[in-house]
Amino acid sequence: MAAQRLGDLWAETPLESRIFCSVLLFSWAVYLWEALLAWRQRTVYRTTTHVPLELGPIMDSETFEKSRLYQLDKSAFSFWSGLYSEIEGTVILLCGGIPFLWSVSGDISARAGFGPEYEIVQSLVFLLLATLFSAVTGLPWSLYNTFVIEEKHGFNQQTLGFFFKDAIKKFIVTQCILLPVTSLLLYIIKIGGDYFFIYAWLFTLVVSLVLVTIYADYIAPLFDKFIPLPEGELKQQIEEMAKNIDFPLTKVYVVEGSKRSSHSNAYFYGFFKNKRIVLFDTLLEDYSALNKERPEEPGSENQVAGGEGEDAKAKAKAKNKKQGCKNEEVLAVLGHELGHWKLGHTIKNIVISQMNSFLCFFLFAVLIGQKELFAAFGFYDTQPTLIGLLIIFQFIFSPYNEVLSFCLTVLSRRFEFQADAFAKNLGKATDLYSALIKLNKDNLGFPVSDWLFSMWHYSHPPLLERLQALKQSKQD
Numbered sequence: 001m002a003a004q005r006l007g008d009l010w011a012e013t014p015l016e017s018r019i020f021c022s023v024l025l026f027s028w029a030v031y032l033w034e035a036l037l038a039w040r041q042r043t044v045y046r047t048t049t050h051v052p053l054e055l056g057p058i059m060d061s062e063t064f065e066k067s068r069l070y071q072l073d074k075s076a077f078s079f080w081s082g083l084y085s086e087i088e089g090t091v092i093l094l095c096g097g098i099p100f101l102w103s104v105s106g107d108i109s110a111r112a113g114f115g116p117e118y119e120i121v122q123s124l125v126f127l128l129l130a131t132l133f134s135a136v137t138g139l140p141w142s143l144y145n146t147f148v149i150e151e152k153h154g155f156n157q158q159t160l161g162f163f164f165k166d167a168i169k170k171f172i173v174t175q176c177i178l179l180p181v182t183s184l185l186l187y188i189i190k191i192g193g194d195y196f197f198i199y200a201w202l203f204t205l206v207v208s209l210v211l212v213t214i215y216a217d218y219i220a221p222l223f224d225k226f227i228p229l230p231e232g233e234l235k236q237q238i239e240e241m242a243k244n245i246d247f248p249l250t251k252v253y254v255v256e257g258s259k260r261s262s263h264s265n266a267y268f269y270g271f272f273k274n275k276r277i278v279l280f281d282t283l284l285e286d287y288s289a290l291n292k293e294r295p296e297e298p299g300s301e302n303q304v305a306g307g308e309g310e311d312a313k314a315k316a317k318a319k320n321k322k323q324g325c326k327n328e329e330v331l332a333v334l335g336h337e338l339g340h341w342k343l344g345h346t347i348k349n350i351v352i353s354q355m356n357s358f359l360c361f362f363l364f365a366v367l368i369g370q371k372e373l374f375a376a377f378g379f380y381d382t383q384p385t386l387i388g389l390l391i392i393f394q395f396i397f398s399p400y401n402e403v404l405s406f407c408l409t410v411l412s413r414r415f416e417f418q419a420d421a422f423a424k425n426l427g428k429a430t431d432l433y434s435a436l437i438k439l440n441k442d443n444l445g446f447p448v449s450d451w452l453f454s455m456w457h458y459s460h461p462p463l464l465e466r467l468q469a470l471k472q473s474k475q476d
Contacts, residue, residue, distance in 0.1 A: 019376035023395045024093060030402060031086045038075055038082075041453040045072045048448045054464065055447055058437050067444040070153045077149055081141045088137065099378035101133075102126055102387065120186050123386035124179050131178070135171055142167070153444060155262045162259075166223060173222060181207055186385050197361040204361075205354055209271070216253075216269050216278060225256045229279065234327045238277065241331060241426070247338050248273040258282050263443055264324070266333055268341065275341075277334065282442075285324035324442070325435050332423055332431035333439075339422030345415045352411075356404065364392050412459040420466055433470045436463060 013021075051064045092098065105126035106116065114121040146163060150156035158166070185203060192199045211219075220226065229235045229252040242249035250270070257265065257280040264282040268275055325333065340346055367373060373391055374383045423432045440447060440463050447463045454462055 015372045016376035019372060019396075020093070023376075023398070024090065026398060027089065028086065030398070031082065034082065035079065037450075037453045037456055038079055040450040042072065042075045044448055044450050044453075045075065045446065052448060058467070059441070059447065063441050063444075064447075066153070067441075067446045070149075070444040071446040073149050073152070077141075077145060081145075084141070093377070096378045098387065098390070101129055102379075102384065105129060119384055120183050120190075123186055123384060124183055126386060127179065127182055128175065131171070131174065135167070139167070150261065155444075157259055157261055166260075169222060173219065177211070182386070189385050197358075197365040201354075201358045201361045204357060208353075212269060213271060216276065220255070224260065226253045226278070227256075228252065229254050234284075234330065237327065237331055238334060241335065242275075242277075242338065245338060245342050245426075247341060248275050249277060250274055251276045253278045254281050254284065255279070256281055264439060266330075266337055268337060277337075279330070283324055283333070283439075284330060285326055325438055328431045329435035329438065332428035332435050335423035335426045335428045336419045336432060339419035340415065343415075343418055343422060345419070352408070360393060360397060363397070364389070367392050367396065406456065409457070409459050413461050416460050416466070417469060420469060424470065429470050433467060436466060436470075 045068055048068065049065075051059055051061050055064070102122070105122050108125050109115075109118060109122045112121075116122075143163070146156055146158060147160070185200060188199050188203055189196050216226070229238075235252055238252055239249060241247075250273075253276065255278055257263070262282055263280075265280045266278065266283055268277045270276050368383075368385075368388045371383065373396065374380075374387065377387070377391055377395075379387055420432065423429070439445075445463065449458070449462050460466075
């Protein structure tokens with residue numbers, strides 16, 4: 001009876017109110033689900049205090065404890081930052097933050113001589129203010145993560161000045177790309193007629209391909225220094241491996257990631273016959289600046305108290321310096337990465353992404369005329385295109401996005417196993433086995449995970465599963 005009354009009450013509620021409540025409830029449902037998964041994983045961190053028997057041969061107790069404490073700190077930070085983000089988003093929706101910011105954007109545009117008919121100009125002002133608000137409110141969390149958590153566990157290599165310079169530079173570069181692209185997209189939607197969704201999709205496809213092409217050559221060097229990998233045995237072996245699998249390699253770069261963080265990475269980019277490989281210096285045992293750091297000399301204990309503090313800090317960082325991989329292990333890691341290319345994973349991901357993009361733009365074209373969607377978020381008299389994109393892509397599509405994200409996570413894990421098998425077929429099973437252990441140790445990855453948390457979140461298979469597959473192949 002009570003359920004029927006609630007159903008009748010819900011049916012009598014105006015459509016725009018039902019849309020708003022559904023969006024808000026689903027957002028909190030997702031947050032609570034994520035919080036439950038995180039709690040399960042934190043329980044694993046708290047209770048698994050000794051190295052499991054199967055991990056004994058590959059991880060010592062000191063590294064295990066370091067990774068456990070690091071992941072505990074990260075998990076706690078993620079909980080509080082996630083809670084803040086959810087509350088902030090809820091308050092913005094309940095207090096009419098989106099229509100308020102749109103009104104403020106209109107006032108600013110009007111003062112600059114642009115009336116209501118200049119919707120694109122007002123949209124760009126709205127976008128600038130929204131991203132500025134996001135950057136400012138996210139700054140304390142970013143500072144805490146970098147200079148408390150990452151610093152505490154020996155990963156942070158930035159100074160405060162470098163951090164702020166980097167943040168300002170990122171904001172400016174983002175606006176230089178975001179505002180022109182958004183203005184053109186809005187213009188295409190305005191003049192595209194009944195089939196604007198096709199033109200909008202083609203435009204975003206071109207933009208994404210251009211950005212992928214120019215990122216490492218023109219955007220990434222604004223933040224990090226890229227240098228060609230010096231001539232030598234490693235470069236020769238990389239070129240030989242690329243040639244053997246018909247990978248059209250043109251250049252190999254080393255990026256000085258150690259100036260920012262001691263985490264390591266490697267990737268390739270480029271289209272057609274113009275492929276390049278990028279290696280982080282923290283991945284390379286012979287090139288990482290972290291391996292060249294040394295603590296103060298023994299005589300430094302005679303320094304003043306401030307000097308002693310700096311000496312202790314230097315010793316702590318030296319103790320936590322990252323090991324990196326030997327040349328054979330680097331080649332095994334690259335064998336895995338190039339396996340993604342050879343097996344068509346990159347192309348498959350692009351195709352899936354563009355199919356999803358086309359579907360979303362098509363559904364956007366179907367829904368954009370529904371005034372109730374705008375009214376649900378406080379837009380009763382106007383239906384700005386940018387606001388329609390925000391409402392439909394971020395709020396209305398959120399259930400679909402959650403399902404798609406999980407499916408892509410499952411697919412990614414499958415691709416990772418296939419890339420490991422490809423490296424194995426290149427004769428790199430033993431080296432990849434040791435490289436995965438070193439990278440897990442260097443990045444303080446915790447090798448034990450809750451099955452549900454792992455299934456939902458991990459785009460890469462857990463370490464033990466990858467090692468077991470490689471161990472089997474080594475035995476074979």
